[in-house]
Amino acid sequence: MPLSPLDVPPFPVGETTWHVLGAGSLGSLWAVRLARAGLPVRLILRNPQRLAAYRATGGLRLVEDGTERLYPIPAESLDATTPIHRLLLTCKAYDAAPAAERLAPRLGASAELVLLQNGLGSQDAVAARLPGRRCLLASTTEGAFRDGDFRVVFAGRGHTWLGDAGRPPVWLDELAAAGIPHAWSEEIHSRLWRKLALNCAINPLSVLHDCRNGGLREHAREVAALCTELAELLRGCGQPAAAEGLQEEVERVIQATAANYSSMHQDVARGRRSEIAYLLGHACREASRRKLRLPRLEALQQRLQRHLAERGLPVD
Numbered sequence: 001m002p003l004s005p006l007d008v009p010p011f012p013v014g015e016t017t018w019h020v021l022g023a024g025s026l027g028s029l030w031a032v033r034l035a036r037a038g039l040p041v042r043l044i045l046r047n048p049q050r051l052a053a054y055r056a057t058g059g060l061r062l063v064e065d066g067t068e069r070l071y072p073i074p075a076e077s078l079d080a081t082t083p084i085h086r087l088l089l090t091c092k093a094y095d096a097a098p099a100a101e102r103l104a105p106r107l108g109a110s111a112e113l114v115l116l117q118n119g120l121g122s123q124d125a126v127a128a129r130l131p132g133r134r135c136l137l138a139s140t141t142e143g144a145f146r147d148g149d150f151r152v153v154f155a156g157r158g159h160t161w162l163g164d165a166g167r168p169p170v171w172l173d174e175l176a177a178a179g180i181p182h183a184w185s186e187e188i189h190s191r192l193w194r195k196l197a198l199n200c201a202i203n204p205l206s207v208l209h210d211c212r213n214g215g216l217r218e219h220a221r222e223v224a225a226l227c228t229e230l231a232e233l234l235r236g237c238g239q240p241a242a243a244e245g246l247q248e249e250v251e252r253v254i255q256a257t258a259a260n261y262s263s264m265h266q267d268v269a270r271g272r273r274s275e276i277a278y279l280l281g282h283a284c285r286e287a288s289r290r291k292l293r294l295p296r297l298e299a300l301q302q303r304l305q306r307h308l309a310e311r312g313l314p315v316d
Ligand SMILES: NC(=O)C1=CN([C@@H]2O[C@H](COP(=O)(O)OP(=O)(O)OC[C@H]3O[C@@H](n4cnc5c(N)ncnc54)[C@H](OP(=O)(O)O)[C@@H]3O)[C@@H](O)[C@H]2O)C=CC1
Pocket: 021, 022, 023, 024, 025, 026, 027, 044, 045, 046, 047, 050, 078, 090, 091, 092, 093, 095, 098, 099, 116, 117, 118, 140, 141, 142, 143, 144, 145, 146, 275
């Protein structure tokens, strides 16, 4: 497929650089769209070897609507020392806090972070390592996957919600200019909890039954029982809105994604670490902290951990 260099910026360049740590699926998708809107973007790669590999490939490749293009976005390694004012954190949940800790010396008091991790728990861990810095939470329904090193396929259009306890930042305009569908959410915690519950109802069972999401239609009673406990957990955690109509939505998602393998199924099938600790693990920890007895969720976690251990994968 033809490759072309980065387009000439169509917008005046913003002043604050978007540093992106996690040049994988979501990070590349964001970095490319911001860069082609003329905004200053810099990737942070994990070490000099990864930086050299990136430079050798000439940039990020994004496959969008069947067309691949090359975007030579500037990059640096984690060892760089220049200040960071705005950071998009798009690594996996288990990598987020260690990465934030490494970058802490470069993040001044007015630095802002956008945390795009799935599940819950990693966001608090990041914030604890960066006292005083603004950490915005994000939840997305966009989909992307890597099919090569620094090559990403934009697989599903979606929407991203961002929020925290403060006011919407002015740079949301930059997301609009970059064509990133988004909205400010006053209830970002509720959205993250709801997504966590959907993931807990679908992903572990899809791994244990080794099936596509649609295969869970044959386990409808098991799914329904989990939804009952998940709704109880959400209410117990002060998220009653996230509990409403949970089972119906889980059934809709199973139907709509029937042909897909869940992200956890894909991770396990490829021998990669899963984000269990930030999904089912977080759910079970919160239940135990609040003395809620949710036997089905606990049994599911134990089954999943056994399954992961048998395959030599981390159980958290
Ligand atoms: N992909 C998707 O469609 C969606 C993803 N999400 C969530 O987004 C988050 C990111 O997922 P995804 O983009 O798929 O993950 P990927 O595995 O595709 O990308 C993660 C990237 O983070 C990099 N990374 C990890 N640690 C460091 C570090 N210390 N320094 C520099 N780079 C680092 C990895 O580097 P390296 O390449 O060197 O390994 C990798 O490029 C997850 O929480 C996921 O659940 C949510 C919705 C959809």
